[in-house]
Amino acid sequence: xxxxxxxxxxxxxxxxxxxxxxxxxxxxxxxxxxxxxxxxxxxxxxxxxxxxxxxxxxxxxxxxxxxxxxxxxxxxxxxxxxxxxxxxxxxxxxxxxxxxxxxxxxxxxxx
Amino acid sequence: xxxxxxxxxxxxxxxxxxxxxxxxxxxxxxxxxxxxxxxxxxxxxxxxxxxxxxxxxxxxxxxxxxxxxxxxxxxxxxxxxxxxxxxxxxxxxxxxxxxxxxxxxxxxxx
Numbered sequence: 643x644x645x646x647x648x649x650x651x652x653x654x655x656x657x658x659x660x661x662x663x664x665x666x667x668x669x670x671x672x673x674x675x676x677x678x679x680x681x682x683x684x685x686x687x688x689x690x691x692x693x694x695x696x697x698x699x700x701x702x703x704x705x706x707x708x709x710x711x712x713x714x715x716x717x718x719x720x721x722x723x724x725x726x727x728x729x730x731x732x733x734x735x736x737x738x739x740x741x742x743x744x745x746x747x748x749x750x751x752x753x
Numbered sequence: 754x755x756x757x758x759x760x761x762x763x764x765x766x767x768x769x770x771x772x773x774x775x776x777x778x779x780x781x782x783x784x785x786x787x788x789x790x791x792x793x794x795x796x797x798x799x800x801x802x803x804x805x806x807x808x809x810x811x812x813x814x815x816x817x818x819x820x821x822x823x824x825x826x827x828x829x830x831x832x833x834x835x836x837x838x839x840x841x842x843x844x845x846x847x848x849x850x851x852x853x854x855x856x857x858x859x860x861x862x863x
Contacts, residue, residue, distance in 0.1 A: 646795070673849050684757070685796070685841070685853040692849050732795055740784055740845055744795030 646745035648733050653750045655727075661720040663748045665733030674716040675742065676708065677732040685732060691716055723752045756780050757844050757854035765860040766832055774857045776825040776842030783847035787816055787827045790856070791838045799840075800827070832861045 649664045665674065673692050677685040689698040691710045698706070705727075707719040720727055730749050734742040757778045766772045778785065784803045788796040800816040802809040802825065809816045815828045829836055839856040846852075 675849075675851070677853075682855065684855045687850060687852060690849055697849070734795075736849070740786070740801055741798045742786075742788075742796070742843075742851055744797065746793070746795050 646733055646735055646743050648731075648745035648748045650748060651746065653748060655723045655750065655752050657724060657752055658722050661723050661727070661750060661752075663718040663731050663733075663750070665716045665718070665735075665745060666714050667735040667743070668714060669735060669737070669743065670713060671735035671737045671743070672713075673736045674710065675734040675736070676706070676716070676718045677734065678702075679730040679732055679747070680728075688718070723750075725752050728752045756852040757842050759840065759842055759854040759857040761857060762855070763858040763860075765862055767862050768832055768834060770832055771828060771830045772832055772859060773826050773828045774840050774842075774859070776827070776854060778823050778825070778842070778844045780844055780846060780852075782820070782844045784845040785816075785818055785825050786843045786845060786851070787814075787825075788841045788843060788853070789838045790841065796841060829859075834861050834863055837861045 646667045655661045675690040676688045679685045688702045710716045730747045732747045734744045736742050759776050786801045787799045790796040802816045802818045813830045818825045841853045841856045843851045843853045
C-alpha cells in the first residue's frame with residue numbers, strides 16, 4: 643500500500659484561529675514532508691521530518707509548527723491563520739529511493 | 754527564488770501527438786524528478802533521473818538530463834486524454850530537500 647492519507651480534505655478557518663492538518667502513511671518511510679501549493683505557484687517546501695528530526699525552511703520557520711508522534715503520523719499546525727495561509731497543503735513521504743509519495747492534499751480556506 | 758522552472762507554462766496537443774516539457778534548474782543536483790498532478794489528486798512521480806544519467810524511459814515517457822546546461826526535458830509520445838495534467842520537475846540535492854517548479858499545464862484534446 644503506497645497511500646498517504648490526509649485529513650481533513652477541506653478545512654474552513656477564521657482569521658486568527660488555529661488550524662491542524664494531519665497526515666499518515668503506512669509505508670514505514672523515514673521522511674515526511676509538508677508542502678504549500680497555491681494556484682499558479684510551485685509547491686513550496688515548508689518543513690520535513692527525517693525520523694524524529696524536524697527541519698523547517700528558513701522563510702517559514704515561525705509560521706508553521708509540526709509534530710511527528712510516531713513514524714506513521716505527521717501534523718502541520720498553524721497557530722493563528724491569516725488570509726495568506728489559504729492554499730492546498732500537500733503531505734508527502736519518502737524513503738531512501740528518493741521518490742516522494744503524495745497525499746491528495748488538504749485545501750485550507752481562511753476567511 | 755525558484756530553483757526549478759518548467760516551460761512552457763501551458764500547452765495543448767491533440768490526442769496521439771507527441772509533446773515535450775522543458776525544465777531548467779539553478780542548483781547542483783543528485784537527481785531530477787518529473788511528477789504529474791491530475792485534477793483532485795496529489796502529484797505522482799513519473800521518472801527519476803540521476804545526475805550521472807542522460808536519459809531515462811518509462812513507457813511512453815522519456816526524460817533527458819543535461820547537467821552542463823542544468824536542463825531536463827520530459828517527452829510524451831502518443832498522448833492520451835488521460836495525460837491531461839500539470840507536470841512538475843523537482844530537483845533533489847542529495848539531502849531530503851526536493852524543490853519544485855510552478856509546473857506546465859498540459860491539455861490533450863480528443
